[in-house]
Amino acid sequence: xxxxxxxxxxxxxxxxxxxxxxxxxxxxxxxxxxxxxxxxxxxxxxxxxxxxxxxxxxxxxxxxxxxxxxxxxxxxxxxxxxxxxxxxxxxxxxxxxxxxxxxxxxxxxxxxxxxxxxxxxxxxxxxxxxxxxxxxxxxxxxxxxxxxxxxxxxxxxxxxxxxxxxxxxxxxxxxxxxxxxxxxxxxxxxxxxxxxxxxxxxxxxxxxxxxxxxxxxxxxxxxxxxxxxxxxxxxxxxxxxxxxxxxxxxxxxxxxxxxxxxxxxxxxxxxxxxxxxxxxxxxxxxxxxxxxxxxxxxxxxxxxxxxxxxxxxxxxxxxxx
Amino acid sequence: xxxxxxxxxxxxxxxxxxxxxxxxxxxxxxxxxxxxxxxxxxxxxxxxxxxxxxxxxxxxxxxxxxxxxxxxxxxxxxxxxxxxxxxxxxxxxxxxxxxxxxxxxxxxxxxxxxxxxxxxxxxxxxxxxxxxxxxxxxxxxxxxxxxxxxxxxxxxxxxxxxxxxxxxxxxxxxxxxxxxxxxxxxxxxxxxxxxxxxxxxxxxxxxxxxxxxxxxxxxxxxxxxxxxxxxxxxxxxxxxxxxxxxxxxxxxxxxxxxxxxxxxxxxxxxxxxxxxxxxxxxxxxxxxxxxxxxxxxxxxxxxxxxxxxxxxxxxxxxxxxxxxxxxxxxxxxxxxxxxxxxxxxxxxxxxxxxxxxxxxxxxxxxxxxxxxxxxxxxxxxxxxxxxxxxxxxxxxxxxxxxxxxxxxxxxxx
Numbered sequence: 001x002x003x004x005x006x007x008x009x010x011x012x013x014x015x016x017x018x019x020x021x022x023x024x025x026x027x028x029x030x031x032x033x034x035x036x037x038x039x040x041x042x043x044x045x046x047x048x049x050x051x052x053x054x055x056x057x058x059x060x061x062x063x064x065x066x067x068x069x070x071x072x073x074x075x076x077x078x079x080x081x082x083x084x085x086x087x088x089x090x091x092x093x094x095x096x097x098x099x100x101x102x103x104x105x106x107x108x109x110x111x112x113x114x115x116x117x118x119x120x121x122x123x124x125x126x127x128x129x130x131x132x133x134x135x136x137x138x139x140x141x142x143x144x145x146x147x148x149x150x151x152x153x154x155x156x157x158x159x160x161x162x163x164x165x166x167x168x169x170x171x172x173x174x175x176x177x178x179x180x181x182x183x184x185x186x187x188x189x190x191x192x193x194x195x196x197x198x199x200x201x202x203x204x205x206x207x208x209x210x211x212x213x214x215x216x217x218x219x220x221x222x223x224x225x226x227x228x229x230x231x232x233x234x235x236x237x238x239x240x241x242x243x244x245x246x247x248x249x250x251x252x253x254x255x256x257x258x259x260x261x262x263x264x265x266x267x268x269x270x271x272x273x274x275x276x277x278x279x280x281x282x283x284x285x286x287x288x289x290x291x292x293x294x295x296x297x298x299x300x301x302x303x304x305x306x307x308x309x310x311x312x313x314x315x316x317x318x319x320x321x
Numbered sequence: 322x323x324x325x326x327x328x329x330x331x332x333x334x335x336x337x338x339x340x341x342x343x344x345x346x347x348x349x350x351x352x353x354x355x356x357x358x359x360x361x362x363x364x365x366x367x368x369x370x371x372x373x374x375x376x377x378x379x380x381x382x383x384x385x386x387x388x389x390x391x392x393x394x395x396x397x398x399x400x401x402x403x404x405x406x407x408x409x410x411x412x413x414x415x416x417x418x419x420x421x422x423x424x425x426x427x428x429x430x431x432x433x434x435x436x437x438x439x440x441x442x443x444x445x446x447x448x449x450x451x452x453x454x455x456x457x458x459x460x461x462x463x464x465x466x467x468x469x470x471x472x473x474x475x476x477x478x479x480x481x482x483x484x485x486x487x488x489x490x491x492x493x494x495x496x497x498x499x500x501x502x503x504x505x506x507x508x509x510x511x512x513x514x515x516x517x518x519x520x521x522x523x524x525x526x527x528x529x530x531x532x533x534x535x536x537x538x539x540x541x542x543x544x545x546x547x548x549x550x551x552x553x554x555x556x557x558x559x560x561x562x563x564x565x566x567x568x569x570x571x572x573x574x575x576x577x578x579x580x581x582x583x584x585x586x587x588x589x590x591x592x593x594x595x596x597x598x599x600x601x602x603x604x605x606x607x608x609x610x611x612x613x614x615x616x617x618x619x620x621x622x623x624x625x626x627x628x629x630x631x632x633x634x635x636x637x638x639x640x641x642x643x644x645x646x647x648x649x650x651x652x653x654x655x656x657x658x659x660x661x662x663x664x665x666x667x668x669x670x671x672x673x674x675x676x677x678x679x680x681x682x683x684x685x686x687x688x689x690x691x692x693x694x695x696x697x698x699x700x701x702x703x704x705x706x707x708x709x710x711x712x713x714x715x716x717x718x719x720x721x722x723x724x725x726x727x728x729x730x731x732x733x734x
Contacts, residue, residue: 308602
């Protein structure tokens with residue numbers, strides 16, 4: 001097999017014309033960019049719908065070859081504190097842009113992960129450096145962005161990509177990469193992607209690394225293996241009365257995939273309804289889960305709080321016998 | 322206060338750098354720093370407690386006729402405060418042509434509440450017209466990494482045993498006192514190179530008699546080890562002393578909580594287990610509130626749930642001998658971090674190249690070995706993947722294929 005690239009990058013649209021879906025947004029942004037003067041932008045919408053791609057196209061159109069010098073990309077969910085805004089953003093924003101365009105562009109990805117304090121700091125920075133710097137913010141939920149920032153931005157709401165849009169992109173890749181795949185399998189791929197184009201392409205590339213002939217069966221196997229059934233096992237150990245084993249398994253899962261306590265609680269809450277237990281008990285356990293989620297926020301040691309949850313499952317399991 | 326009533330640590334605080342024992346190299350470096358100022362604007366004196374960091378700074382100021390300006394952990398040291406207090410001092414010319422020395426004592430104590438303190442300190446170092454001396458117990462903590470770059474670092478060692486003996490003898494001579502050689506050795510040994518501890522012990526021996534030291538040590542021997550505390554909590558019925566079960570322990574409440582966590586399942590089952598972990602959870606809740614709100618009064622509740630709460634979890638106490646286990650969770654986390662280092666660095670490189678957060682990339686972790694398989698040289702270079710990471714990815718791919726029986730999908734060409 002020939003050496004490959006990462007497809008999500010290789011097939012990332014490089015021009016406005018190449019973008020799929022979001023036609024209205026693309027047209028408006030294209031006009032703004034042509035005028036060589038963009039306002040601050042807030043791109044809101046689900047994952048894998050083209051927010052980062054659009055931001056990259058904007059800077060490439062604006063600055064052409066020297067876009068790298070005039071562009072700073074920060075990921076707010078990795079660097080979410082106030083220090084990032086104060087240091088990195090300010091340092092970058094205060095110097096002049098190179099080339100013909102009078103401003104630089106900062107792309108703050110997943111800006112809804114910024115703390116409230118950081119957003120407050122950002123608000124002043126956006127105003128003070130407007131002449132030298134424009135901000136493009138992306139987020140999943142615009143409601144998590146404080147109002148003063150929203151009011152300083154032109155907001156574009158991205159829609160979930162339609163089946164047609166994703167299939168268009170997938171078919172292009174299939175053709176270029178010489179893959180064999182039926183229309184029915186492409187549909188399976190779309191459904192697995194849940195409208196997230198990145199996810200669809202990643203699944204396609206993972207499947208292709210196993211075999212150039214891709215079947216629905218292969219895709220489904222990959223999906224089911226990527227979905228950890230582990231939380232269910234943790235809960236089943238607890239319900240069967242084995243506290244130690246369930247605690248051990250929980251720690252394993254958390255460490256292996258670096259999952260936070262909050263994410264564990266979320267999957268527990270989802271999983272309870274699928275357990276083979278009495279509905280009334282499900283309600284009780286969900287209430288307890290809510291209580292523990294609250295303590296997780298208030299307390300200091302996530303794992304101790306989760307253990308308390310497991311103990312209540314053990315107790316509930318006792319009543320089953 | 323007359324000289325006699327001063328505690329030894331003050332009374333025998335050294336007056337000149339000549340008197341500092343066992344730190345010759347460090348002293349030389351510090352003197353050189355003052356002499357060549359402003360070639361380097363700041364120096365860090367790094368070392369364990371009681372090795373003479375503050376003494377050195379004060380003595381140095383005296384010898385060089387510098388006015389000393391000190392901020393220590395008892396002062397609020399956030400950005401605004403440092404700016405307000407130190408900026409005028411660092412920039413203004415001294416009155417009466419007297420120079421100044423700025424001492425930022427106990428830098429370890431610049432904590433979360435001193436928001437922006439460290440960056441401000443670094444900014445001051447750039448601008449200062451006077452030498453700055455910073456003392457710290459552990460300058461190698463991550464939060465000091467920027468500060469370290471701006472400063473010379475001088476390490477002060479623990480005082481050697483023979484020097485400790487020398488100090489004790491000097492003080493005894495001045496106090497006109499005599500104690501047995503055995504006690505002298507004992508004091509020196511116990512101090513482990515901490516002169517402050519040494520002077521305190523010596524003082525109590527002189528005022529209370531040599532027996533005091535011995536009884537104090539035997540008291541310490543009697544101190545309840547964590548095992549005894551655990552037995553008391555888990556196996557004895559609760560009584561008036563229950564809530565003081567950890568008073569004599571050397572461990573802090575956070576460590577004790579880990580011991581309790583590890584050993585609850587060994588002692589309690591069923592409803593008792595549930596009750597005990599509920600108490601542990603509530604104790605942790607108050608700990609979180611203490612940290613977040615700095616409301617230390619909640620410590621009472623953190624302790625209460627960790628003692629009485631655990632103890633009252635059941636009336637039917639186990640009386641059999643339990644061999645308690647050390648807490649294992651922290652070790653497991655550490656081991657897993659070691660193991661996951663490669664995975665994390667790959668995720669970081671992947672997320673950077675693909676314009677996404679590490680958190681999001683982590684969600685693709687499972688199929689990542691398949692996507693990053695057989696990459697083009699150019700991409701490998703762009704991602705900056707090293708040999709080890711590539712072979713790790715290959716191993717992971719093989720593991721994924723086997724675990725999910727993916728071989729059946731592979732075409733035989």
